[in-house]
Amino acid sequence: MKDTMISSLLDDKVITRLKEIFGADRVMTGKTDMITYSYDASFETQLHPREPEVAVIALSTEEVSECVKLANDYQIPVYPRGAATGQTGGAVSTKGGIMIDLSKMNRIVEIDYKNMQAIIEPGVVQNDLNEALKPYGLRFPPDPGSANMCTIGGMVANNSSGLRAVKYGVTRHYVLGMEVVLPTGEVIVTGGAKSKALKSVSGYDLAHLLIGSEGTLGIMTRLRLKLLPLPVTRGIVLCSFEQLEQAGEAVNAVFSSGLQPSAIEIMDFNCTKAVKMMKPEIDLPLDCEAVLVFEVDGAKEEVTSQVNRLKKVVEPYTNFLRFSDEPDECEQLWQARKLVGASVGLLKPGGFRVYGGEDICVPISRLPETLRAIHNIAEKYGIVCGIYGHVGDGNMHTGPVINRNNELEMTNVQKMIDDIHELAIEMEGTTTAEHGVGLVRAKYMDLEHGAAMDVMRAIKKTLDPNNILNPGKMALPN
Incomplete structure (x- = not known):
């Protein structure tokens, strides 16, 4: 109302x-x-x-x-x-x-390749920026699955991440400054009004207060972004596991060995089945509970060395392993992962993929039990569900599939979503690792943050006393 x-x-x-x-x-x-x-x-x-x-x-x-x-x-x-x-x-x-x-505020204002940064408007689509940076041998590293659609302003507002966050971090690591319209209409520039420095410790770090604030504290109208060189070579290691828990244990083992992959992605048995239904020509193992895709990058010699070490680490856990550093084959393997979100709806005739409970993150050490617990929750409510995501930093996406005309499934999927969010907190994790809070996770904020929510609300009240900017989001005042 x-x-x-x-x-x-x-x-x-x-x-x-x-x-x-x-x-x-x-x-x-x-x-x-x-x-x-x-x-x-x-x-x-x-x-x-x-x-x-x-x-x-x-x-x-x-x-x-x-x-x-x-x-x-x-x-x-x-x-x-x-x-x-x-x-x-x-x-x-x-x-x-x-x-x-x-x-429509989608101009790339400047590519300052000599200083490894770009100035853009918030409506620039992530992939469009990276295409513009390729001739300079540069990139903006955050790589969400929606890179062909999402705007960088939205990525900054939600502190988004993506496939390669395990090595390269999230959006906040690449924001040097921004032009912001405050709730009064006043315009400020963070990070130094005229600065082109790549780092600064001058004054309060206002940019990082605004990053992830989801439009509740200010509206970003220009962004100054840090860039990195494109990697020379990439290599992919794909391996499958008879049990979900083995996949989680393999991730732990890789990190314990001192390796630093640029990406570690998981697809459970429902996800690999769905991808094969959509694209039968993609070669994926199906006789397993989970598939992991490891990516390593760097100089060719470095990639070869990392791959050899990675194979030795994961071999005790896996029942299938394949490697490639051929760009076309690597792209096909990545295509399999990127198709998951669109394909999981095929798991159920007339199925509808629900985006809810899709963004939890747990400590690496608790991955094995969390993976199993999510499937147990899905079985409890009789919901078909795929698990996939950026398992290298504990960030998992769940893809429940229901029939919208089935009232019981419509009720049960919302109970399932609640249970998944509560599971994340129980596992010492978070209800959101890259998609943000908005409306759907607002009710968990006090449980997750405790007294820190009082400080967040005080900041909101100070900057926006009339509560005009995106009210009702993030469990801030309505």
């Missing part, structure tokens, strides 16, 4: 001012447009879409600033939005108000 006080403030005077700021063609109030902006990729918004009252398409920092000033004056909620590939309801309305679409 929309907040009637907020709705009453969004009158003709406000709409007229928005048209002055953005132009009439970039201010939308029609029902079809509002429905379009009422979803992201989450199960939550598919069940409960949330419409704003007006959507605007921003093209500049000045427009965003003027819009936020207007919203703050009238105490109208504002929701920043990029590609809406998020899975937590983080980019939808909770109280009507104004949706600011930043997806």
Whole structure:
């Protein structure tokens, strides 16, 4: 239900001012447009879409600033939005108000290859940036599965990671500074107003306060990103395991040996089955409970050495092992992993893949028992479920598959999602490692963070006393 006080403030005077700021063609109030902006990729918004009252398409920092000033004056909620590939309801309305679409702010402003950094607008798609960096032999390392769709502004807002976080870290490790519109409409630049340095310890680290704040503390309109060289060579080791627990034990053994793969990905038996259903030509072992894909990178000699060591470490646990450093074959193996999210729905005739409980992270030492526990939870509720993800840093994605017209499955899958989140905390982990909190994980925040939530709420109240920026998200005030 929309907040009637907020709705009453969004009158003709406000709409007229928005048209002055953005132009009439970039201010939308029609029902079809509002429905379009009422979803992201989450199960939550598919069940409960949330419409704003007006959507605007921003093209500049000045427009965003003027819009936020207007919203703050009238105490109208504002929701920043990029590609809406998020899975937590983080980019939808909770109280009507104004949706600011930043997806058209998508310029790569500068590639400063000599200083190993780039300046971009938030609507740049991750893969588009990396394609632009290739001629310079550089890359922006965070590599989410949605790289062909997600915007970097959304990645920064959620502190996203991806396939190679185990070696290269997450988004926050590559943000040097940003231009931000605060809840008052004031514009600041973090990391030094004119700086092009690759590091600084000057002043409070405001950028890292804003990274992962999910649009609740400010709206990022320009980003200064650190870049790394492209690796010379990559090698892939694919191995299968008769039991899930052996896969978890193999990951522990690899790290204990001193090896540092650039990626370690897991696919359980349901995921490999689904991939083969979608792409039968992909060569994957099926007589196992889990498959691990290890990637190592660096100079060719270094890759060869790491692969030989890795084989010796995992051989006691695996029943099948294959290696390749041929780019085409490596790409095919990665394609198998990248198809999982789209293919798991095939596991059940007429199946619908639910994005919920899909982002937990547990300590490496507790991987084996967590992998088994998730399958036990799925069996408890009679839900078909695949497990996959970035197991090298303990980050696992679960893919429950249900029939939407089956009321019992619709009820049970939500119970299953609750159990998976609670399992993560029980295992000394977290309910989200890269997708964010948004609406869907807000109810676990106090359980996970305790008294630290009081500090988070105090920061929110200080920077946004009128609570206009993305209200109701992250268990912050509504």
